[in-house]
Amino acid sequence: MTAFGAVLGLLIAIILIIKRANPAYSLILGAVIGGLAGGVSLPETVGLMISGVKDVTPAIVRILTAGVLAGILIKTNAATKIAETIIETLGEKRAIFALALSALILTAIGVFIDVAVITVSPIALAIARRLKISKMAILCAMIGGGKSGNIISPNPNTIAAAENFGASLSSVMWVNIIPAIVGLMATVLIAKVLVEKGEKVLEADDSFENEDLPSFFGSVIGPIVTIALLALRPLLGINIDPLIALPVGGLVGMVVMGKSSKLRESMDYGLQKMSGVAILLVGTGTVAGIIKNSTLKDVILSVLAKASISEELIAPISGALMSGATASTTAGATIASATFSGTILAAGVSAVWGAAMINSGATVLDHLPHGSFFHSTGGANNMKLEERLKLIPYESAIGLVLATSSFITFLILG
Numbered sequence: 001m002t003a004f005g006a007v008l009g010l011l012i013a014i015i016l017i018i019k020r021a022n023p024a025y026s027l028i029l030g031a032v033i034g035g036l037a038g039g040v041s042l043p044e045t046v047g048l049m050i051s052g053v054k055d056v057t058p059a060i061v062r063i064l065t066a067g068v069l070a071g072i073l074i075k076t077n078a079a080t081k082i083a084e085t086i087i088e089t090l091g092e093k094r095a096i097f098a099l100a101l102s103a104l105i106l107t108a109i110g111v112f113i114d115v116a117v118i119t120v121s122p123i124a125l126a127i128a129r130r131l132k133i134s135k136m137a138i139l140c141a142m143i144g145g146g147k148s149g150n151i152i153s154p155n156p157n158t159i160a161a162a163e164n165f166g167a168s169l170s171s172v173m174w175v176n177i178i179p180a181i182v183g184l185m186a187t188v189l190i191a192k193v194l195v196e197k198g199e200k201v202l203e204a205d206d207s208f209e210n211e212d213l214p215s216f217f218g219s220v221i222g223p224i225v226t227i228a229l230l231a232l233r234p235l236l237g238i239n240i241d242p243l244i245a246l247p248v249g250g251l252v253g254m255v256v257m258g259k260s261s262k263l264r265e266s267m268d269y270g271l272q273k274m275s276g277v278a279i280l281l282v283g284t285g286t287v288a289g290i291i292k293n294s295t296l297k298d299v300i301l302s303v304l305a306k307a308s309i310s311e312e313l314i315a316p317i318s319g320a321l322m323s324g325a326t327a328s329t330t331a332g333a334t335i336a337s338a339t340f341s342g343t344i345l346a347a348g349v350s351a352v353w354g355a356a357m358i359n360s361g362a363t364v365l366d367h368l369p370h371g372s373f374f375h376s377t378g379g380a381n382n383m384k385l386e387e388r389l390k391l392i393p394y395e396s397a398i399g400l401v402l403a404t405s406s407f408i409t410f411l412i413l414g
Contacts, residue, residue: 001035001038001039001040001048001290001293001294001295002037002038002039002294002295003038003294003295003296003298003299004037004038005033005034005035005036005037005038005039005040005290005294006034006038006290006291006294006295006296007034007296008033008034008037008038009030009031009032009033009034009035009037009038009287009290010030010034010287010291010325011030012026012029012030012033012034013026013027013029013030013031013287013325013326014026014030014325014326014370016029016030017326017327017370017371018369018370023280023283023326023328023331024279024280024282024283025283026283027280027283027284027286027287027326027331028049028282028283028286030287031045031049031052031283031286031287031289031290032045032046032049034287034290034291034294035048035049035290038290038294045290048289048290048292048293049285049286049289049290050286050289051289051293052285052286052287052288052289052290052292052338053282053285053286053289054285055164055285055288055289055338056160056163056164056281056282056284056285056288056334056338057285058163059156059159059160059163059164059281059334060278060281060282061243062159062163062241062242062243062246063156063159063160063274063277063278063281064271064274064275064278065242065243065244065246065247066110066154066155066156066159066242066246066247066270066274067267067269067270067271067272067273067274067275068246068247068250068251068266068267068270069110069154069222069223069226069246069247069249069250069253069270070110070111070112070115070250070270070273070274071250071265071266071267071268071269071270071271071273072222072250072251072253072254072259072262072263072266072270073106073109073110073111073219073222073223073250073253074111074115074119074266074269074270075262075265075266075269076214076219076253076254076257076259076262076266077212077213077214078214078218078219078220078222078253078257079106079111079115079116079119079219080119080123080213081213081214081215081216081219082102082105082106082109082216082219082220083102083103083105083106083119083120083123084123084213085216085219086098086101086102086105087099087102087123087127092127092130092131095127095128095131095133095138096133096137096138096141096188096191096192096195097141097188099120099123099124099127099138099141099142099145100141100142100144100145100148100184100187100188100191101145101184102120102123102142102145103116103117103120103141103142103143103144103145103146103149104145104146104148104149104180104184105149106119106120106146106149107145107146107147107148107149107150107153107155108149108150108152108153108180109153109220109223109226109227110153110154110155110223110226110246112155112273113143113146113147113149113150113155113329113373114372114373114376114377115273116142116146116149117139117142117143117146117376117377117380118376118377118380120142121138121142121380121381124138124139124141124142124381125138125201125381125382128200128201129200129201129202132200133195133200133201134194134195134196134197134198134199134200134201135198135199135200135201135381135382135383135387136194136197136198136199136383136387136390136391136394137191137192137194137195137197137198138191138201138381139377139378139381139383139388139391140187140190140191140194140391140394140395140398141187141188141191142377143367143377143391143395143398144183144184144186144187144188144190144191144395144398145184145187147183147187147363147395147398147399147402148179148180148181148183148184148187148398148402149180150329150359150363151176151179151180151183151356151359151360151363151402151406152173152174152176152177152180153173154169154173154226154230154242154245154246155330156274156277156281156330157329157330157332157333157334157359157362158172158173158333158355158359159242160281160330160333160334160337161333161334161336161337161355161356161358161359161362162355163337164334164337164338164341164355165337165341165344165345165351165352165354165355166351167350167351167352167354167355168233168234168239168352169230169242170227170230170231170233170234171233171234171352172352172355172356172359173230174234175352175353175356175409175410175413175414176356176359176360176406176409178405178409179360179402179405179406179409180402182401182402182405183398183401183402183405186397186398186401187398190394190397190398191394194394198387198390199383199384199387214257214258214259215257217256218253218256218257218258219253219257220253221252221253221256221257222249222250222251222252222253222254222256223249223253224249225248225249225252225253226245226246226248226249226250227249229244229245229248229249230242230245250266250270251263254266277330280328280330280331281330281331281334284326284330284331284334284335285334285338287335288334288335288338288339289338291335291339292338292339296339297339297340297343300314300318301314301343310347311343311344311347312344312347312348312349312407312410313407314340314343314344314347315336315340315344315349315353315354315357315358315361315407316357316358316360316361316364316403316404316406316407317361318336318339318340318358318361319332319333319336319337319357319358319359319360319361319362319364319403320332320361320362320364320365320399320403321336321365322335322336322339322362323336323361323362323363323364323365323366324364324365324366324368326371327365327366327367327368327369327370327371327372327373327374328366328371328373329362329363329366329373330362332361332362332365332366333358333359333362336358336361336362337354337355337358340358341354341355344358349410349414350414353410353414356406356410357403357406357407357410359406360402360403360405360406360407361403361406363398363399363402363403364396364399364400364402364403365396365399366399367392367395367396367399368392369389369392374388
């Protein structure tokens, strides 16, 4: 199948998403058009699309079970307690760092990046109003921290990338620790530049209320159990699948917090959040099936060769391009890893590093306006559209730091 068909299908999907069409249906329609335009018959096109969905099915199942941990962290207010404790411990003088670190930790333990930002935002607005810090600065801090945490988390993007490469989830999380720390430092520096830029927080924006929160120990025990179970594979060779580790950690945390009465509510919330991602991945899988079976990979390799760029760079570059196309870290990481994993492995990159670099690359452009993340994070901070648009270059800079530092870490340690 020709590269033209794959590119055309992807472009049509992007245009439909920008026009606010349903992302999953947009991707499916793009896949159909891409296959037909690429010279493949309709039955063959459908076959390639279904094949692509089959490739991401294991990741979808693991992502759905991850909803148990995510739902419990949010609905028991454990995530809020963790963020509040970090900010109180570091103090208001280190507000920017505290906000970035809070978002990093919440995302790293399995909370969706948009939910992490929404969770920290009420505290951030209250602090920003007192210290006269701009909305752009606090949102940049939270988004940058969230991006840094997202590349070391058991979130859907990491699960999908690890699954498509056949790599251990815990190993993919671990090797991006250094890039995450570098990303956190870059976030703080960039956010501090924005402290006096843009609209300041008004009294009406400050709606933080100190609710009935669980203990800090109870809040963190679930993520600790999850990470410990995932770490058994690289440490002791005992393989506890994320499908088991993620919900078990969440359930243990709920029991320790004494919040068992919230189990159903938490599971319903987690399933609701993950169902949207799972449906998006079905659409993503159809496009990945078309792209994977086209000559697009050969065209990209040819362009890289002419530009004298190493094939190893395919991982972060493909992650960045696909995240920009879909305005989604998860969709970008999934399409890139499903499409280019074979090529990246053939270039001599290990499965773990291939997945890790795609995952970090997927943070470069995942915040574009045709995605939900752009709007949900801006809304959580009562930010005007024009100011939210001005933040895009700073977000991209943080993503670029993450992708670059992941690649450099690979060159040194990989």
